[in-house]
Amino acid sequence: MRLAEPAVAMLTERAPAKVNLALHVLGRRADGYHALSSLVAFAGIADRLALAPGPTLSLTVDGPTATAAGPDDDNLVLRAARTFAALSPGLRAGAFTLLKRLPVAAGIGGGSSDAAAALRLLARLNDLAPDHPAVLEAARCTGSDVPVCLVPRLRMMEGAGETVGPPLALPPLFAVLVNPRVAVETPPVFAALGLERGAMFATTTGRQSAPVDAPAAPDRAALITMLATLRNDLEAPAIQVAPAIADVLAAMRAATGCRLARMSGSGATCFGLFDDCHAAAKAARALAAEHPGWWVKPTMLR
Numbered sequence: 001m002r003l004a005e006p007a008v009a010m011l012t013e014r015a016p017a018k019v020n021l022a023l024h025v026l027g028r029r030a031d032g033y034h035a036l037s038s039l040v041a042f043a044g045i046a047d048r049l050a051l052a053p054g055p056t057l058s059l060t061v062d063g064p065t066a067t068a069a070g071p072d073d074d075n076l077v078l079r080a081a082r083t084f085a086a087l088s089p090g091l092r093a094g095a096f097t098l099l100k101r102l103p104v105a106a107g108i109g110g111g112s113s114d115a116a117a118a119l120r121l122l123a124r125l126n127d128l129a130p131d132h133p134a135v136l137e138a139a140r141c142t143g144s145d146v147p148v149c150l151v152p153r154l155r156m157m158e159g160a161g162e163t164v165g166p167p168l169a170l171p172p173l174f175a176v177l178v179n180p181r182v183a184v185e186t187p188p189v190f191a192a193l194g195l196e197r198g199a200m201f202a203t204t205t206g207r208q209s210a211p212v213d214a215p216a217a218p219d220r221a222a223l224i225t226m227l228a229t230l231r232n233d234l235e236a237p238a239i240q241v242a243p244a245i246a247d248v249l250a251a252m253r254a255a256t257g258c259r260l261a262r263m264s265g266s267g268a269t270c271f272g273l274f275d276d277c278h279a280a281a282k283a284a285r286a287l288a289a290e291h292p293g294w295w296v297k298p299t300m301l302r
């Protein structure tokens with residue numbers, strides 16, 4: 001009698017939305033990439049990625065934003081997996097299934113978070129630590145936002161995204177995310193900053209931009225007050241590319257209980273911060289009712 005092969009369980013990971021609580025552009029490097037200093041948090045809302053171990057690397061994408069994510073063969077999940085496999089000959093892989101829920105080209109790093117989740121799944125399957133050098137290298141090669149998404153916890157991100165600080169013990173924030181359902185690709189937003197290679201970025205006051213100071217552990221109100229002193233320098237260029245972002249920010253600022261409204265990443269998604277989950281949920285209901293075409297989600301950022 002032939003014994004059945006032991007079934008290898010399906011592995012799953014969440015791929016949460018990334019939110020840049022602050023993003024200071026310091027300048028443009030000789031390689032064309034912009035030097036950034038950003039405080040990055042992660043939301044409760046997420047894509048979901050599963051891996052069924054097997055002999056062939058493949059990907060199936062389902063979910064409300066699957067089509068917007070583009071051809072499966074170009075998906076960042078497969079790009080990350082192929083890069084990891086090239087760096088680690090003999091790597092075991094299998095069939096990925098992505099449940100795509102996050103808006104695409106939205107400034108919340110959906111594709112980067114999916115790629116990072118793929119690397120975590122492959123590391124788990126191959127008994128490699130999540131900070132194994134090949135995992136880190138595959139993350140860096142796949143995209144600027146992938147390293148910070150590898151361990152999705154509130155932390156600083158520096159350089160073009162390749163330098164990531166330790167997780168910060170800060171109170172979770174109650175937020176509403178709003179996207180006007182206008183896709184905004186990242187390169188035109190950086191281009192609209194108009195910086196030459198090697199140029200430093202000056203703030204609207206004409207002063208040279210300073211790095212974000214990683215906040216200590218104040219209470220939630222103090223954290224929001226501190227965040228209000230920071231900026232997202234991509235907000236103005238993103239509004240040039242997609243004027244609807246200004247409408248989102250105005251609506252968020254007008255929402256009852258909103259303590260701070262700001263754009264994430266290169267847009268168009270904006271976040272509003274609130275004192276508690278009730279205020280956030282109420283504002284989300286009101287925003288969704290006023291703007292039925294917008295994507296509106298109350299969530300926690302941590």
Ligand SMILES: C[C@](O)(CO)[C@H](O)COP(=O)(O)OP(=O)(O)OC[C@H]1O[C@@H](n2ccc(N)nc2=O)[C@H](O)[C@@H]1O
Nearest residue numbers: 032033034112143144145146160161186187190265266
């Ligand atoms: C805006 C952020 O989302 C903030 O977290 C990221 O900096 C963008 O990260 P990403 O979408 O993963 O970016 P990548 O896919 O690596 O790069 C897309 C393009 O954005 C521009 N880019 C990206 C990151 C960076 N620090 N400087 C840049 O100028 C470059 O033109 C690059 O060709």
Ligand SMILES: Nc1ncnc2c1ncn2[C@@H]1O[C@H](COP(=O)(O)OP(=O)(O)OP(=O)(O)O)[C@@H](O)[C@H]1O
Nearest residue numbers: 069070075076104105106107108109110111145265
């Ligand atoms: N798994 C994926 N999810 C979303 N987009 C993907 C994915 N794989 C490839 N892409 C492509 O990547 C591009 C950027 O999509 P993504 O949603 O990651 O942008 P973003 O939220 O603006 O990212 P960031 O905040 O990192 O700049 C899109 O053009 C999309 O076609």
